[in-house]
Amino acid sequence: MAQCAGTIKNVGRSAIHLERTTEIGQLIGSYLEKKSDLEDHTIHLLFSANRWEQVPTMKEKLRSGITLVVDRYAFSGVAFTSCKENFDLHWCKQADVGLPKPDLILFLKVNPEVAAARGGFGNERYETNYFQEKVLKRYFELMEDKSLNWKVIDASEKMENVHKNIKDLSEKAIQDAKDQPLGKLWEEDP
Ligand SMILES: Nc1ncnc2c1ncn2[C@@H]1O[C@H](COP(=O)(O)OP(=O)(O)O)[C@@H](O)[C@H]1O
Numbered sequence: 413m414a415q416c417a418g419t420i421k422n423v424g425r426s427a428i429h430l431e432r433t434t435e436i437g438q439l440i441g442s443y444l445e446k447k448s449d450l451e452d453h454t455i456h457l458l459f460s461a462n463r464w465e466q467v468p469t470m471k472e473k474l475r476s477g478i479t480l481v482v483d484r485y486a487f488s489g490v491a492f493t494s495c496k497e498n499f500d501l502h503w504c505k506q507a508d509v510g511l512p513k514p515d516l517i518l519f520l521k522v523n524p525e526v527a528a529a530r531g532g533f534g535n536e537r538y539e540t541n542y543f544q545e546k547v548l549k550r551y552f553e554l555m556e557d558k559s560l561n562w563k564v565i566d567a568s569e570k571m572e573n574v575h576k577n578i579k580d581l582s583e584k585a586i587q588d589a590k591d592q593p594l595g596k597l598w599e600e601d602p
């Protein structure tokens with residue numbers, strides 16, 4: 413979100429997100445813009461590959477003391493694909509097992525009416541009320557995983573409050589993560 417960039421300004425920080433410029437990213441971009449169709453398992457694995465191809469850079473930055481602010485990450489991968497017919501949560505997580513584990517995951521919760529008033533949907537794939545509501549429910553299931561540090565932020569509040577809440581939680585997480593080894597996402601899952 414827009415607030416993130418301002419929030420983390422004073423620590424060495426870098427933003428990581430769906431990277432549409434790589435070869436894999438271009439395939440994903442074309443799929444999202446509905447210029448091409450891809451089989452559902454295939455696009456899921458491409459989203460995951462788009463994360464893995466950024467891992468060397470992420471690790472390098474972490475090693476040099478930079479805090480990473482990551483947009484969506486594996487949780488969107490799992491939440492979106494598992495809402496499609498015949499996909500179970502366990503299968504959806506596998507491709508992302510072992511990615512760098514986040515120290516804090518912020519879920520910015522905003523009701524659909526407020527979100528629509530701020531911007532509404534574009535024309536990309538998945539930008540429908542029906543699918544987004546399913547995805548939202550799935551996120552709340554993912555948040556029940558107590559091995560991860562999920563925090564819900566009320567993003568319907570005014571921007572200054574959202575900013576302050578993100579800042580306070582982030583600063584605490586940065587402090588707590590100091591000197592902790594980098595974990596691996598979902599590695600301890602059965
Ligand atoms: N707390 C807020 N109050 C008012 N407007 C906001 C708030 N947060 C975001 N916005 C505005 O809503 C729009 C979409 O927000 P953004 O953070 O870019 O969402 P997304 O990451 O979903 O695209 C932007 O125009 C942004 O300035």
Ligand SMILES: Cc1cn([C@H]2C[C@H](O)[C@@H](COP(=O)(O)OP(=O)(O)O)O2)c(=O)[nH]c1=O
Binds near residue numbers: 444486
């Ligand atoms: C990262 C990721 C995104 N998505 C979906 C969510 C979005 O609908 C779309 C684009 O992601 P993104 O460009 O991050 O979206 P936005 O700018 O709207 O926040 O791709 C997946 O289905 N799987 C994934 O692994």
